[in-house]
Amino acid sequence: DIQLTQSPSFLSASVGDRVTITCRASQGISSSLAWYQQKPAKAPKLLIYAASTLQSGVPSRFSGSGSGTDFTLTISSLQPEDFATYYCQQLNTYPLFTFGPGTKVDIK
C-alpha cells in the first residue's frame, strides 16, 4: 500500500516568511497529488491539484511542484490567514485517495 509522509509535522513561522512543506510518496504517483488547507473547526479547502495547478480563487503566493515521489507546497510570503494545517493527498493508486498526516503551520 502507498503511504504519504509530510515534513515537517509542525512549523513555526512569521508573517512574510517563505514556507516550504514536503510530501513524499512511498511509490511513484506521477503528478496525481493535491494539497489542502484546513483551519480549526472548518472543512479542508483545495489549494493545488495535479501537483502544481492552482485551484481557482487561491492566492498566487501558493504554489506546488514535484512529480513521482517528492512534492512541495510553497507559500511565498506567509500571511496571517495562512496559519493552518496543510494536507497532501494522492490520487493515483490503492489505497485510494490517501491523505498525508498533515503539517501544522503556527505563528512564531
Add this chain to the structure above:
Amino acid sequence: QVQLVESGGGVVQPGKSLRLSCAASGFNFSNYGMHWVRQTPGKGLDWVAVILYDGTNNYYADSAKGRFIISRDNSKNTLFLQMNSLRPEDTGVYYCAKGLTNLALMCAFDYWGQGTLVTVSS
C-alpha cells in the same frame, strides 16, 4: 454557489447503524463523483468511500468495506452513507466532498460540506 450540507450524525452505541445524508446544490450533481471523508477528533483525514457520478460504481476504504454503503439519489441531489455495525473507532466528523472533474473518479475534492459528527460510544 456550490453548497454541501451534511446531516444525520449523532451518538450511537457500538454495533448500531446510522445513515448520513448530504444535500447538494449549486452544481450539476449528477455529473460528479462524490466522497465521504472522516476526521477523527484532533487527527488527520481518512477517506471513507466514493461513488461514481451515475452511481454505477463505488469504492471503499478497507475500514468501511462490508459495513458502510455509499449511495446517491441524483433526482434529489443527495448523497448518503449507510453505516452499519459501528465501532468506537468510526467516531469522527464526516464530510461529504465533491470531485473536481466532470464525470471523473480519480480527482481532487474541490468542495466540502461543514461536516456532521458521529460518536460511537456505549
